[in-house]
Amino acid sequence: MNNFLISFFAIWILGWWLNSILSRRESSTLIKFFVPTIFGIVFLIMWELLVLALSINPILLPPPSAIGVKFITEIPTLWIDFTQTLIKGALSGYLLGCGSAFIVAILIDRFDFLKRGLLPLGNFVSALPIVGMAPIFVMWFGFDWESKCAVVVAMVFFPMLVNTVQGLSLIDHSRQDLMHTYSASYLQTLLKLRLPSALPFIFNGLKICSTLALIGAIVAEFFGSPIKGMGFRISSEVGRFALDMVWAEILVAAMAGCLFYGLIVIIERQLTFWHPSQQK
Amino acid sequence: MKFFNMLRKLFSNGNIIPIVTVLAAIGVFWYSVAIPMNSERVARKFKDLTASEHVLKAWNLEKPKLPTPHQIITEMVETVFFKKITSKRSLVYHGWITLEATLAGFILGTILGIALALGIVHNRAMNLSVMPWVIASQTIPILAIAPMIIVVMNSVGITGLLPKAIISMYLSFFPVVVGMVKGLRSPDQIQIDQMKTWSATPRQLLWKLRFPSSVPYLFASLKVGIAASLVGAIVGELPSGAIAGLGARMLAGTYYGQTIMIWSALFSAAFLAASLVIIINIIQNITLRKMAIIR
Numbered sequence: 001m002n003n004f005l006i007s008f009f010a011i012w013i014l015g016w017w018l019n020s021i022l023s024r025r026e027s028s029t030l031i032k033f034f035v036p037t038i039f040g041i042v043f044l045i046m047w048e049l050l051v052l053a054l055s056i057n058p059i060l061l062p063p064p065s066a067i068g069v070k071f072i073t074e075i076p077t078l079w080i081d082f083t084q085t086l087i088k089g090a091l092s093g094y095l096l097g098c099g100s101a102f103i104v105a106i107l108i109d110r111f112d113f114l115k116r117g118l119l120p121l122g123n124f125v126s127a128l129p130i131v132g133m134a135p136i137f138v139m140w141f142g143f144d145w146e147s148k149c150a151v152v153v154a155m156v157f158f159p160m161l162v163n164t165v166q167g168l169s170l171i172d173h174s175r176q177d178l179m180h181t182y183s184a185s186y187l188q189t190l191l192k193l194r195l196p197s198a199l200p201f202i203f204n205g206l207k208i209c210s211t212l213a214l215i216g217a218i219v220a221e222f223f224g225s226p227i228k229g230m231g232f233r234i235s236s237e238v239g240r241f242a243l244d245m246v247w248a249e250i251l252v253a254a255m256a257g258c259l260f261y262g263l264i265v266i267i268e269r270q271l272t273f274w275h276p277s278q279q280k
Numbered sequence: 281m282k283f284f285n286m287l288r289k290l291f292s293n294g295n296i297i298p299i300v301t302v303l304a305a306i307g308v309f310w311y312s313v314a315i316p317m318n319s320e321r322v323a324r325k326f327k328d329l330t331a332s333e334h335v336l337k338a339w340n341l342e343k344p345k346l347p348t349p350h351q352i353i354t355e356m357v358e359t360v361f362f363k364k365i366t367s368k369r370s371l372v373y374h375g376w377i378t379l380e381a382t383l384a385g386f387i388l389g390t391i392l393g394i395a396l397a398l399g400i401v402h403n404r405a406m407n408l409s410v411m412p413w414v415i416a417s418q419t420i421p422i423l424a425i426a427p428m429i430i431v432v433m434n435s436v437g438i439t440g441l442l443p444k445a446i447i448s449m450y451l452s453f454f455p456v457v458v459g460m461v462k463g464l465r466s467p468d469q470i471q472i473d474q475m476k477t478w479s480a481t482p483r484q485l486l487w488k489l490r491f492p493s494s495v496p497y498l499f500a501s502l503k504v505g506i507a508a509s510l511v512g513a514i515v516g517e518l519p520s521g522a523i524a525g526l527g528a529r530m531l532a533g534t535y536y537g538q539t540i541m542i543w544s545a546l547f548s549a550a551f552l553a554a555s556l557v558i559i560i561n562i563i564q565n566i567t568l569r570k571m572a573i574i575r
Binding site: 016019020022023024027031032035036038039040060061113114115116117118120121124127128129131132133135136138139140211214215218219222223224230231234235238239241243246249250253254257258 | 295298299301302303345346404405407408409410411412413416418420421422423424425427428431432435436503507510511514515518526527530531533534537539542543545546549550553554557
């Protein structure tokens with residue numbers, strides 16, 4: 001038993017030592033990749049050893065290895081839940097919510113009165129616990145993915161609206177004047193000058209919304225869902241104390257979240273290469 | 281920050297008319313949508329109504345699909361002022377339970393966030409190894425773990441406030457870490473060099489330069505953090521089986537089809553979030569004025 005504890009501390013010290021040596025060196029992409037990776041691996045090993053060393057009941061805190069095994073054996077179920085919650089619920093709501101917020105932002109950008117009325121309210125609503133709308137939407141749109149989609153739309157709409165409007169209202173007068181001397185129409189100025197220069201803000205909104213969408217779709221299922229979906233699986237497996245399955249679902253959510261976020265970052269780099277924050 | 285700007289704009293310059301107009305438009309929209317949404321239930325309950333009676337009934341149903349604002353406000357006034365505070369039907373009672381967990385989690389999260397930020401700024405190894413994971417941890421829909429944390433902690437005998445506070449802590453530490461790292465790094469190289477010419481120790485550098493310059497960043501993060509903390513506390517109340525708190529009120533409302541109850545819980549949550557942010561804002565203004573950062 002104690003051997004586990006000794007190796008626990010040995011791994012800890014080894015990881016710490018390795019990372020402090022690596023981080024003293026000249027920083028390069030390789031080091032920026034290896035240091036957090038070592039940290040992550042050491043963390044997982046320490047978790048595994050801690051469960052063994054203190055003989056924690058694996059029902060309460062399953063070791064990473066058990067979670068990994070569960071993840072691989074339950075891939076079919078996880079895939080069903082993934083499509084139900086993340087593709088049907090979160091992704092559709094994300095596209096609908098961000099898309100409509102984008103269009104509304106362009107519309108209200110033309111009218112100063114609307115902008116001054118909606119923007120402060122949008123900021124206010126962004127700070128509210130919108131997740132609480134979930135039970136209402138479940139009541140209105142039924143148990144299936146439509147209600148989850150609606151919750152996601154409600155959650156992402158205002159953060160996206162506020163960010164897009166902020167981006168559009170950044171006016172560089174000399175550039176506007178230049179467009180004017182080219183006798184550019186409203187649409188041309190919008191498409192060729194204002195939207196591109198608003199892109200960093202738009203992407204900021206898209207990034208914030210990506211996490212909100214996942215949260216909205218999963219939490220909405222706690223209020224009622226068909227017998228599939230990640231939120232449903234989490235709440236029902238918690239009830240049966242099958243926590244390894246819960247962790248496997250969380251692993252799926254984490255991977256999907258990181259992947260989606262990463263995708264947005266890659267698109268951002270392609271489109272806003274000119275922005276100071278993207279330059280090395 | 282955003283919220284503060286909103287309030288300042290609301291009261292100082294000419295935004296009040298547009299805001300009231302938009303609010304009025306929302307109100308008109310709400311009442312007009314309530315008629316078709318509730319008409320099915322009205323038709324089920326009452327027969328042979330004239331059109332105007334139908335509309336009135338739709339706005340005042342007992343269990344409407346969409347309650348009207350005046351119904352929600354009546355319910356809120358009744359459950360806030362005309363129920364004993366200790367009663368299970370009092371919104372103050374439920375609101376207080378949620379608020380307790382929110383504040384406990386928020387304080388823990390702020391302390392954890394500041395500690396992590398200090399480590400990240402002072403230790404290069406920690407910066408390289410922890411920071412990517414702090415950011416990655418936020419792309420995970422962490423609220424999904426909430427039920428598990430609650431159930432596991434309940435089964436080892438920890439119940440009540442603490443499990444909810446831990447969820448709130450997890451949600452609120454992130455904005456604090458990011459804001460504080462930015463804030464502690466905000467002094468210019470010139471200022472740091474100046475401190476060095478005075479042969480300041482690392483501790484003096486921290487307390488007299490880095491920490492004071494991070495305060496505005498800290499307050500901006502605290503406002504985001506407390507809103508997130510409230511969401512955490514509400515979601516943390518769901519798996520415990522609708523016993524107490526605003527989240528439990530929403531869940532109980534779903535079980536019994538009491539839509540007005542859900543909406544009034546939702547409005548109180550919104551009210552709580554707004555007041556908490558305003559309170560932090562006031563503290564921020566006083567502190568920054570004392571520190572002569574703003575005048």
